Amino acid sequence: MFDSLKKKLQNIRTQFASNIEEAAGAEPAPPVTEGFEEAQAAEPEPPVFEEEAPEKEREKPTLFKKVKVLVREREILLREKDVEEPLFELEMVLLENDVALPVTDEIIGRMRRDLVGQHKKIGSSVDDLVASTLRSALCGVLGDGLDLRDFIEGRERPVKVLFTGVNGTGKTTTVAKVGNYLQKNGFSVVIGAGDTYRAGAIEQIRTHADRLGIKVIQHQAGADPSAVLFDAVQYAKAHDIDVVLADTAGRFHNRANLMNQLEKIRRVMKPDLVVYVDEAVAGNDAVIRADEFNKAVGTDAVVLTKADMDPKGGAAISVAHTVGKPILFLGTGQGYDDIIPFEPRVVVNELLGDEA
Ligand SMILES: Nc1nc2c(ncn2[C@@H]2O[C@H](COP(=O)(O)OP(=O)(O)O)[C@@H](O)[C@H]2O)c(=O)[nH]1
Ligand SMILES: [Mg+2]
Numbered sequence: 500m501f502d503s504l505k506k507k508l509q510n511i512r513t514q515f516a517s518n519i520e521e522a523a524g525a526e527p528a529p530p531v532t533e534g535f536e537e538a539q540a541a542e543p544e545p546p547v548f549e550e551e552a553p554e555k556e557r558e559k560p561t562l563f564k565k566v567k568v569l570v571r572e573r574e575i576l577l578r579e580k581d582v583e584e585p586l587f588e589l590e591m592v593l594l595e596n597d598v599a600l601p602v603t604d605e606i607i608g609r610m611r612r613d614l615v616g617q618h619k620k621i622g623s624s625v626d627d628l629v630a631s632t633l634r635s636a637l638c639g640v641l642g643d644g645l646d647l648r649d650f651i652e653g654r655e656r657p658v659k660v661l662f663t664g665v666n667g668t669g670k671t672t673t674v675a676k677v678g679n680y681l682q683k684n685g686f687s688v689v690i691g692a693g694d695t696y697r698a699g700a701i702e703q704i705r706t707h708a709d710r711l712g713i714k715v716i717q718h719q720a721g722a723d724p725s726a727v728l729f730d731a732v733q734y735a736k737a738h739d740i741d742v743v744l745a746d747t748a749g750r751f752h753n754r755a756n757l758m759n760q761l762e763k764i765r766r767v768m769k770p771d772l773v774v775y776v777d778e779a780v781a782g783n784d785a786v787i788r789a790d791e792f793n794k795a796v797g798t799d800a801v802v803l804t805k806a807d808m809d810p811k812g813g814a815a816i817s818v819a820h821t822v823g824k825p826i827l828f829l830g831t832g833q834g835y836d837d838i839i840p841f842e843p844r845v846v847v848n849e850l851l852g853d854e855a
Contacts, residue, residue, distance in 0.1 A: 597813025691731030
């Protein structure tokens with residue numbers, strides 16, 4: 500997953516680190532004793548207990564501690580020119596790996612704000628400083644994510660989840676994977692076979708569901724998908740099922756019809772969560788489509804499939820920030836267990852190749 504980007508980010512880290520080392524070597528840290536004396540002078544009162552201390556009083560011991568730490572560590576004030584070159588390289592790497600331009604700008608902006616004009620402590624490894632700056636910039640654009648289990652827990656049953664998106668991106672497979680995931684997490688599930696466009700689509704979801712022991716509500720090919728999904732919700736209500744997962748068609752050639760159909764489904768089924776599915780391998784196209792879909796029919800969350808086949812990771816980095824909606828899952832293969840809940844921190848660690 501995202502191997503090309505991972506490798507490039509590693510190179511960029513090395514470049515940042517060598518520039519910062521160079522800057523640190525050329526310009527020794529300012530004498531820390533100035534601040535140290537000031538802090539000592541500003542420290543006349545005896546220590547106060549935290550709970551009783553008013554806001555202003557509490558800051559003093561903290562400042563005192565901070566200055567003491569600087570005595571032991573190297574400190575550097577980075578200037579724009581110290582990081583200009585690696586920032587430019589990073590910008591190129593992000594764009595080459597399909598990170599959307601506004602998102603690239605945001606990441607670069609965050610890095611610059613975090614590094615330039617700030618006193619930076621350099622511990623044993625400059626790379627740690629670079630990695631943590633990069634980590635917080637990436638986490639900043641990835642948002643918080645959304646845990647489907649928490650979402651379901653807080654809602655009246657049945658919770659209705661509608662899957663939308665372009666044909667061939669992995670909707671039906673994702674419906675099956677999510678069904679499997681939810682069952683494993685103790686929720687009961689029913690699937691509505693809302694892709695009635697052709698008989699093969701109904702057969703496909705039925706085969707998956709049979710393997711997983713999940714009930715499918717289906718009509719014949721050509722039937723009104725809203726009617727199928729309405730029935731699926733009725734079935735869930737009658738049988739105390741926790742979650743309804745609604746598969747849909749995603750034919751694009753008559754776009755207006757597709758959008759009208761989705762509108763009708765929304766009115767009839769009243770989904771709690773509309774999930775847009777697209778493939779990570781589509782890169783920036785997936786981000787643009789997700790945004791269009793959100794504007795046309797509304798989207799609450801995104802699933803990116805085929806992340807296992809995506810060396811770039813641009814869509815995964817860009818989509819939440821661009822659409823303003825969280826990524827729910829990444830699809831990572833063709834098996835039922837090949838789905839991972841999207842946790843920004845975990846994805847960033849994967850990208851930076853760190854365990855922390
Ligand atoms: N490698 C990989 N293939 C996937 C993933 N998700 C779906 N696929 C494959 O993508 C193809 C299209 O999937 P399908 O669910 O039929 O897409 P739909 O038309 O949107 O319903 C199938 O061959 C799936 O096995 C994934 O996460 N990784
Ligand atoms: Mg399908």
